[in-house]
Amino acid sequence: xxxxxxxxxxxxxxxxxxxxxxxxxxxxxxxxxxxxxxxxxxxxxxxxxxxxxxxxxxxxxxxxxxxxxxxxxxxxxxxxxxxxxxxxxxxxxxxxxxxxxxxxxxxxxxxxxxxxxxxxxxxxxxxxxxxxxxxxxxxxxxxxxxxxxxxxxxxxxxxxxxxxxxxxxxxxxxxxxxxxxxxxxxxxxxxxxxxxxxxxxxxxxxxxxxxxxxxxxxxxxxxxxxxxxxxxxxxxxxxxxxxxxxxxxxxxxxxxxxxxxxxxxxxxxxxxxxxxxxxxxxxxxxxxxxxxxxxxxxxxxxxxxxxxxxxxxxxxxxxxxxxxxxxxxxxxxxxxxxxxxxxxxxxxxxxxxxxxxxxxxxxxxxxxxxxxxxxxxxxxxxxxxxxxxx
Amino acid sequence: xxxxxxxxxxxxxxxxxxxxxxxxxxxxxxxxxxxxxxxxxxxxxxxxxxxxxxxxxxxxxxxxxxxxxxxxxxxxxxxxxxxxxxxxxxxxxxxxxxxxxxxxxxxxxxxxxxxxxxxxxxxxxxxxxxxxxxxxxxxxxxxxxxxxxxxxxxxxxxxxxxxxxxxxxxxxx
Numbered sequence: 358x359x360x361x362x363x364x365x366x367x368x369x370x371x372x373x374x375x376x377x378x379x380x381x382x383x384x385x386x387x388x389x390x391x392x393x394x395x396x397x398x399x400x401x402x403x404x405x406x407x408x409x410x411x412x413x414x415x416x417x418x419x420x421x422x423x424x425x426x427x428x429x430x431x432x433x434x435x436x437x438x439x440x441x442x443x444x445x446x447x448x449x450x451x452x453x454x455x456x457x458x459x460x461x462x463x464x465x466x467x468x469x470x471x472x473x474x475x476x477x478x479x480x481x482x483x484x485x486x487x488x489x490x491x492x493x494x495x496x497x498x499x500x501x502x503x504x505x506x507x508x509x510x511x512x513x514x515x516x517x518x519x520x521x522x523x524x525x526x527x528x529x530x531x532x533x534x535x536x537x538x539x540x541x542x543x544x545x546x547x548x549x550x551x552x553x554x555x556x557x558x559x560x561x562x563x564x565x566x567x568x569x570x571x572x573x574x575x576x577x578x579x580x581x582x583x584x585x586x587x588x589x590x591x592x593x594x595x596x597x598x599x600x601x602x603x604x605x606x607x608x609x610x611x612x613x614x615x616x617x618x619x620x621x622x623x624x625x626x627x628x629x630x631x632x633x634x635x636x637x638x639x640x641x642x643x644x645x646x647x648x649x650x651x652x653x654x655x656x657x658x659x660x661x662x663x664x665x666x667x668x669x670x671x672x673x674x675x676x677x678x679x680x681x682x683x684x685x686x687x688x689x690x691x692x693x694x695x696x697x698x699x700x701x702x703x704x705x706x707x708x709x710x711x712x713x714x715x716x717x718x719x720x721x722x723x724x725x726x727x728x729x730x731x732x733x734x735x736x737x738x739x740x741x742x743x744x745x746x747x
Numbered sequence: 748x749x750x751x752x753x754x755x756x757x758x759x760x761x762x763x764x765x766x767x768x769x770x771x772x773x774x775x776x777x778x779x780x781x782x783x784x785x786x787x788x789x790x791x792x793x794x795x796x797x798x799x800x801x802x803x804x805x806x807x808x809x810x811x812x813x814x815x816x817x818x819x820x821x822x823x824x825x826x827x828x829x830x831x832x833x834x835x836x837x838x839x840x841x842x843x844x845x846x847x848x849x850x851x852x853x854x855x856x857x858x859x860x861x862x863x864x865x866x867x868x869x870x871x872x873x874x875x876x877x878x879x880x881x882x883x884x885x886x887x888x889x890x891x892x893x894x895x896x897x898x899x900x901x902x903x904x905x906x907x908x909x910x911x912x913x914x915x916x917x918x919x920x
Contacts, residue, residue, distance in 0.1 A: 502876040504845050522918040523877065530845055530876040531918040 359414065362431040364424050365405055367398045368698045372518045374398045375423035375572065376430065381413050387433060394430070399576035400665060401698040411435050423572070427515050501528035508533055573663035588641045609677065620656075620710050621681040627708055628652035628672035638705050655704030656684055658691040665691040668704035750781045761827070763802040785826050787833035789840070793820040796913045797840040799863065800850035801827060804901070808850050811906035817914065820844055827859065838871065845876035848913050852900050855883040877916040882909035 367374055377395040381387055392404040393413065411433035418430040501509070501516050505528050509516050519536045521528035570578075602622055610616045631638040631652040639648040652673040655666040667687035672680060690696050751758035774780045790805060795818040800808050805823045812819045820840050826832060841847060847867055849860035864879040882905050889899035 502845075503872050504874055504876040507873045524916055527877075529916070529918045 359435070360409060360411060360433040361429045362393075362407070362433060364418070364426050364428050364430050365396070366426045366517060367396055367403045367405075368401070368702075371398050371426065373423050373425045373572075376418050376420045377402055378420045379416055379431075380404070383413055383416055386410070386412050397572070397694075398698065399572040400701045401696050402694055403698060407433065409433065425515065426517065499528070500526055502530065504530055505533050571662055573660075573665075577664055587643075615678075615681060615685070617677055617681045620708070621677060621684055623710070624654050624656060624669060624672055624684065624708050625675075625677055625680055627706060628654055628669075628675075631706060632673040640705060649705040652706070653704050655707035656687065657707060657709030658688045660692050660694070665696065665701065666704060666707050666709075667691055667696055667700050668702065749779060750784055753779075753781050754784070759828075761802065765803040769806075782825060785831040785833055787825055787836045788823045789820060789836065790823050791819065791821040793818040793844070795819060795844055795917065795919065796846040796848055796910070797822060797837070797844045798848045798850055798910075799824055799837065799860075801825065802852075804850045804852050804906070807901075807903040808906050810903045811910055814903070815907055815910045815914075817910045819848075819910065829862075832863075834870070837867075841867070841871045842874050845874055846913055846917055847871075847875070847879045848882065848909050849879065850882045850901070850906055850909065851884070852902075853884050854888050854899065855881075855886060858883045877913070880909055880913050880916070882906050 364374055375397045377397040379394050381391070381393045387393055387407045387410060389408060389410045390406050393407045394405050396403050396405050412435075414432040414434035416431050418424050418428070424430065499516055500521060500523075501519075502523070505516070508514075508530070509519075514533070514536070516528055519528050519532055522532050523529040599619075603619070606617055606619060606622060629652075631649075631654075635648055638652060639646050641647075651671050653668050653670050654672040655668045658665050658667060667690075669675070669680065669683050669687065675683065687696070687700065748760060751760050791809060791812060793812075798808050798812070798819050798821045800821065801824045805821065808819075808821050811817075812821060820843070822836060822840060824832065824837075847864075849863055851858050851860050853859075858881075860881050860883065864881060867879055868875065882901050884900040885898060887899055889896040
């Protein structure tokens, strides 16, 4: 019988993801374990593999479109089953997401409207499956009070998206009441490759134009706001003379092909400092101060349309040459949009550098996402060697 | 007592000595006034937690609710036996508040609230937002000593602590 492929929860806690491209054409056979689709989350592109063999009978969510986790994105037909039969069994629906203007309207409405066509379509396919979408491969037990489970089922809310504030993270009624569904549909982007936000030429007379947010922009804004709201902020500033450091760099770089940047040296220094002062290698979480054993440094990389902070693991243990190579590799892949999700998570400290633009200091914007994705990063440290300011 | 006399069946009336000294209002026209059998009384309406209690602990509970500023619904059960318990009033309240605190004075082991909690989770599982919380006395029965007695029973302070537990479990900061 037909199998519905649902939008997986690629990043822990991610509410939605977008199809970057389909790797298999409709009607083609698919092996179990074969990558069938590239899915773009807020910060990474991940290949998603088919869980079983079959024939790709239909694509329900075309490339470039986003949907909430759990929404059906494709239908697989079993061997011998006709494509049409599979689609019919799956509810006869290349339903919710085709690129027609009317659909965009439906999707723009709050989630009930967008979910409504999808839910009944999938219901007859998997009778034993629970009503809230169950991302494949995700076995984490979700704690929610009995009342919340019932209400969520009634309202069609996927509890995986709701943060819980009760004991041990249990989702209680208050969390459900306070939770507002994430928008199910993003603005369709013209080219799936482009991370750059499409510029929509609004009417020229209006005197302004609306540039739709990309997932990355949303993520940056959300995390900055969350951080400001949930983590106590204080600011310490100091000026350092780095003449000796620059001299050291010149010495290191003599005859080197891959040159060591000052940024690499700063990352290395930060890592050493975190190792020496474990109390500083910590983040604030709702219940405890979390101290890290390793110095995992997030390095801010400017990419078209936003900012990524890939994490250099165990930066204190890497030699300066290894560290420079790692940073270079992460930065290059960040610009290509080819970072994996786990390379963006669990940094304990971040370093960013706007010195080359003459920025002296920016009020450090700590960013933390302690609940689901793990700490994302803590402190942004702006620095600029005096001498480079000409 | 009027109700007990009016009934033809055996009735056990539980009196609490702490209530002997209290004064309250009674209907002045009807000397044969009977509290309707099987009816609980809502002593304070609220939305955040249903507090089920009886006898002297009703007063302590109302005090504790006042002190903590909890929006609690306080129900004086009045009729305690299985056949007469006012499930209509209790159920309506639980469906509104989704949280239950049972308040008793006596020791935890032989307490009345244990079976009540059991019955509540059976009847209202899907309406509960957190486990049924209880306030009781200590492990042991009180002894004849002011200090030991106080240590063994629950009073306003213990109810305050119970309300705080309910608030924490419900995500109320």
